[in-house]
Amino acid sequence: MTHFSLDDSSVFVVIGSGAGGGVLGNELAQKGHKVVCLEAGRRLEMSDIVNDEAAMFGKLTWLDRRMATGKPDPNFPVWGCKTVGGTTMHWTGACPRFEPHEMRARTTYGALPDTTLVDWPVTPEEIAPWYDKAEVRLGVTGRQGMPFLPPGNNFKVLEAGARKCGYTDIDTHNMAINSIERDDRPSCHQLGFCTSGCAVGAKWSTLYTEIPKAEETGRFELRPECMVTGIELGPDGRVSGVTYLHQGKRVTQKARAVAVAGNVVETTRLLLNNSSDRHPQGLANSSGLVGRNYMRHFTIQVMGVMPGKVHFHRQTHLAGVVRDERGHRPERGFAGGFLISTVPFTPEILAKNMITGGWGRDLTEVLDKYDQLAGMLLTGEDPPQLSNRITLHPTERDGYGLPVPVIHYEDHPNTIAMKEYAWKAGRRIYEALGAENVIEMGDYIPATHNMGTARMGDDPRASVCSPFGRTHDVANLYIADGSLFPTAGGCNPTLTIVALALRQAQHIDREVAAGRL
Amino acid sequence: MLTRRTVVGKMALAAMLPAIAASPLSAIAATATPKPTPEELATAALLHTAFPHARLDAAFYSGVAGRYLAEIAKDPAAMAEHRRGLALLDGSYIAPFAQLPEMVRRSMVARYDQEPFFKALIWRGAELIYRDAAVWKMVGYEGSSVEYGGYIERGFDDIDWLPAAGGAK
Numbered sequence: 001m002t003h004f005s006l007d008d009s010s011v012f013v014v015i016g017s018g019a020g021g022g023v024l025g026n027e028l029a030q031k032g033h034k035v036v037c038l039e040a041g042r043r044l045e046m047s048d049i050v051n052d053e054a055a056m057f058g059k060l061t062w063l064d065r066r067m068a069t070g071k072p073d074p075n076f077p078v079w080g081c082k083t084v085g086g087t088t089m090h091w092t093g094a095c096p097r098f099e100p101h102e103m104r105a106r107t108t109y110g111a112l113p114d115t116t117l118v119d120w121p122v123t124p125e126e127i128a129p130w131y132d133k134a135e136v137r138l139g140v141t142g143r144q145g146m147p148f149l150p151p152g153n154n155f156k157v158l159e160a161g162a163r164k165c166g167y168t169d170i171d172t173h174n175m176a177i178n179s180i181e182r183d184d185r186p187s188c189h190q191l192g193f194c195t196s197g198c199a200v201g202a203k204w205s206t207l208y209t210e211i212p213k214a215e216e217t218g219r220f221e222l223r224p225e226c227m228v229t230g231i232e233l234g235p236d237g238r239v240s241g242v243t244y245l246h247q248g249k250r251v252t253q254k255a256r257a258v259a260v261a262g263n264v265v266e267t268t269r270l271l272l273n274n275s276s277d278r279h280p281q282g283l284a285n286s287s288g289l290v291g292r293n294y295m296r297h298f299t300i301q302v303m304g305v306m307p308g309k310v311h312f313h314r315q316t317h318l319a320g321v322v323r324d325e326r327g328h329r330p331e332r333g334f335a336g337g338f339l340i341s342t343v344p345f346t347p348e349i350l351a352k353n354m355i356t357g358g359w360g361r362d363l364t365e366v367l368d369k370y371d372q373l374a375g376m377l378l379t380g381e382d383p384p385q386l387s388n389r390i391t392l393h394p395t396e397r398d399g400y401g402l403p404v405p406v407i408h409y410e411d412h413p414n415t416i417a418m419k420e421y422a423w424k425a426g427r428r429i430y431e432a433l434g435a436e437n438v439i440e441m442g443d444y445i446p447a448t449h450n451m452g453t454a455r456m457g458d459d460p461r462a463s464v465c466s467p468f469g470r471t472h473d474v475a476n477l478y479i480a481d482g483s484l485f486p487t488a489g490g491c492n493p494t495l496t497i498v499a500l501a502l503r504q505a506q507h508i509d510r511e512v513a514a515g516r517l
Numbered sequence: 518m519l520t521r522r523t524v525v526g527k528m529a530l531a532a533m534l535p536a537i538a539a540s541p542l543s544a545i546a547a548t549a550t551p552k553p554t555p556e557e558l559a560t561a562a563l564l565h566t567a568f569p570h571a572r573l574d575a576a577f578y579s580g581v582a583g584r585y586l587a588e589i590a591k592d593p594a595a596m597a598e599h600r601r602g603l604a605l606l607d608g609s610y611i612a613p614f615a616q617l618p619e620m621v622r623r624s625m626v627a628r629y630d631q632e633p634f635f636k637a638l639i640w641r642g643a644e645l646i647y648r649d650a651a652v653w654k655m656v657g658y659e660g661s662s663v664e665y666g667g668y669i670e671r672g673f674d675d676i677d678w679l680p681a682a683g684g685a686k
C-alpha cells in the first residue's frame with residue numbers, strides 16, 4: 001500500500017472518488033504523478049453489496065443534512081452517494097454524449113429570458129476524441145465495438161409503443177454496463193438492482209475499476225473517511241494543502257495542486273466555506289458565480305398498466321432509450337429536448353412514489369397489477385438561471401460542524417413546458433399498446449444530475465473555471481465534476497464528466513512538463 | 518385514468534427513496550394478538566382503507582396494525598398524534614370507525630388525509646406492507662436475484678404479447 005507523507009508537497013490531491021475524482025486520480029497516477037484521493041465515505045467490499053434497496057440506501061447514500069427552498073424536497077433535495085466510488089455506486093450507467101447543438105445552446109436556442117445560456121468554451125469537435133476515450137474506459141455498449149445489451153421486457157414495451165408513435169431512434173442505449181466479459185468484470189446478469197450497487201460488478205463503478213487500477217501503479221493513495229473542510233493558500237496565492245477530518249481529528253496534507261470532485265453541492269460548499277481576506281466571497285469566487293446557475297434536469301416518470309405481463313423488475317433499471325425527442329424543435333413550444341428511457345420500481349418504492357398523490361383503490365389497483373407494469377423515465381434539459389443557487393446556511397450546522405448547504409431551485413417556464421409535453425409523449429407510448437391505465441408521476445424526486453455551479457468559460461468575470469477546469473482565481477486549483485457544465489444538455493451527465501476529467505489530466509500533465517504546476 | 522401530478526403534495530422524504538431506517542419484516546400475521554384492542558381494530562381498518570387489496574385478509578391488516586402501534590409506542594408524540602387521529606375518525610359518526618362500511622370509511626379518510634397522523638401511517642404502512650415477502654409474491658415481485666444468477670435465464674426477456682416486438686438495433 002502506497003503511503004505519502006503529509007509534508008509531501010509534490011502530491012496531487014483529488015477530493016472525491018466518484019466519476020470525476022476516480023477517473024482524474026487514476027489518470028494522473030497512470031501518467032506518473034503522485035496522487036492522494038480523499039474520500040468522505042467508507043470503502044465497501046463487493047460482499048457488502050446486496051440486492052436490497054433499503055439496505056443499500058443506508059450504506060451508500062449521502063445523508064448528511066441538506067436544506068432546500070423552492071421546488072425540491074426541503075430536507076432531501078439531492079440524491080447522491082457518500083462512499084468510495086461516489087454516485088457511480090447508485091448510478092444506472094447511461095452514457096449518452098452531449099449533442100453538438102446542446103454545446104452551442106446560446107447559438108441554437110437564442111436568448112431565453114431569465115437564463116444565462118452560453119455556448120460551451122469547449123467545442124463539440126474538441127471533445128469528440130475525449131468522448132471516444134471515455135467510452136473505451138467505461139466499456140460503453142453500442143460504442144467503440146462494444147455490443148449492445150440484450151433487449152428485455154420493459155424495454156421491449158417501450159420500443160413497441162414508441163414505434164407505433166412513429167419514433168425510430170431506439171435501442172438498448174449506450175451503457176457503462178458490460179455486455180460481454182471485459183476488464184476483469186463479468187457481463188450483466190440482469191439482476192435488476194443497478195441503483196443498489198451492482199453486486200457482480202458488471203456496471204462501471206470507480207470502486208472496483210479506476211481505484212484499484214490507480215493503486216496498482218504504486219503512486220495512488222486512497223484515504224477513505226476523510227472529509228475535506230479546508231483548502232489552504234500559501235503567500236503566493238496558490239493552494240498549499242488541504243485540511244480534512246478523519247476520525248474526529250484535523251489533518252493537513254500538503255499538495256502541489258488540488259482538484260475538487262465532490263459532486264456540485266459539496267464542491268460548492270467547500271469553495272464557499274473557504275473565504276479569506278483574499279477571497280472574501282469564497283475561494284475562487286471573484287466572479288460571484290460559485291453556487292449559481294445550479295442545474296439538475298427534470299426527471300419525471302410515466303407508468304403503464306399493460307394488457308399482459310411485463311415483470312419490469314427483471315432487468316437493468318435503465319434498459320433502453322428513445323432519442324427522437326432529444327432535438328431542438330421550437331415548434332413543440334420549448335427549447336432543447338429530452339430522452340425517454342425505462343425505469344422499474346419495487347412495490348415499496350412504487351407505493352411511496354404514488355402516495356404522494358393519493359391512497360386507496362387508485363393506488364392498490366396499480367400495485368395489484370404490478371407484474372403488468374411498464375415504466376419510463378423522461379429526462380430533459382434544464383436551462384441555467386442565476387437565481388437557482390446553492391448557498392451556505394448562516395447558522396445551521398451538520399454533524400461535522402460545517403454550514404449546511406441550502407439549495408434553491410425553481411423550474412424555468414421552458415422546463416415546465418417541456419415536462420408537460422414529455423408527460424403526454426410518454427402517455428401516448430403506452431396508450432398505443434392498449435394500456436389499461438397510465439399514471440404520470442414523479443415531479444418531486446430529488447436531483448440525481450447536478451451541474452453548473454462553477455461554470456467553465458474564457459471570461460473570468462462570467463465564469464469560475466477555464467475551459468480546462470482550472471479556477472480563474474487560483475492557479476493550481478481545479479474542479480473535476482459537473483459543476484463545470486455551462487449548460488446541462490438533454491442527457492445524463494457522467495460520460496461528459498469523465499471525458500472532461502481525462503482531458504483535464506492531459507492538461508495537468510502538460511502543465512507539469514512545462515514547469516507551470 | 519389518473520393524473521397524479523396534478524394532486525402531488527410534498528412528503529417529508531422524497532418518494533423515490535426507501536426508508537433510511539430499514540427493518541426487515543418477519544411473519545407479520547404472527548404478531549397479531551388474538552383479541553385485538555379497539556385501537557388495533559381502528560388502525561387495521563385505517564390501513565385497510567388506505568391500502569385495500571382483495572387478496573389480503575383481515576388478519577394481515579391487523580398484523581401490520583399491531584406492528585405499527587408497537588413501533589410508535591416508543592415515540593410518545595407519534596402515539597399521541599395517532600390517537601388524536603383515531604379519535605377524530607371514531608368521533609365523527611354513529612359507530613366506531615372500524616365498524617363502518619368501507620364506502621363511509623373512505624369518505625371519512627378523504628376528509629382527514631392531510632393530517633399528520635394519516636401521512637405518517639401511510640408512509641410507514643407502505644413500508645410494512647410492501648416490504649413483506651408474502652405481498653411481493655402476491656403482486657409478482659421476485660426480489661433479490663443475485664443468488665439465482667440474476668434474471669438473465671429467468672425471464673428478463675420473456676414477454677410474448679407484444680405486436681412484433683423488436684430488438685436492439
Ligand SMILES: Cc1cc2nc3c(=O)[nH]c(=O)nc-3n(C[C@H](O)[C@H](O)[C@H](O)COP(=O)(O)OP(=O)(O)OC[C@H]3O[C@@H](n4cnc5c(N)ncnc54)[C@H](O)[C@@H]3O)c2cc1C
Nearest residue numbers: 016018019020040086087092093094228262263481492494
Ligand atoms: C440513482 C442515480 C442514477 C443515476 N444514473 C445515471 C446515469 O444513468 N447516467 C449518468 O450519466 N448519470 C447518472 N447519475 C448521476 C451520476 O451518478 C453522477 O453524475 C456522477 O456520479 C457524478 O460524479 P462526481 O464525481 O461529480 O460525483 P460523485 O460520483 O457523487 O462523487 C463525489 C464523491 O465525493 C465525495 N465527497 C464530497 N465532498 C467531499 C469532501 N468534502 N471531502 C471528501 N470527499 C467528499 C463524496 O462522498 C462522493 O463519494 C445517477 C445518479 C443517481 C443518484
Ligand code: SF4
Nearest residue numbers: 188189191192194198
Ligand atoms: S442489472 Fe446488470 S448492471 Fe444492473 S445490477 Fe444487475 S448485473 Fe449489475
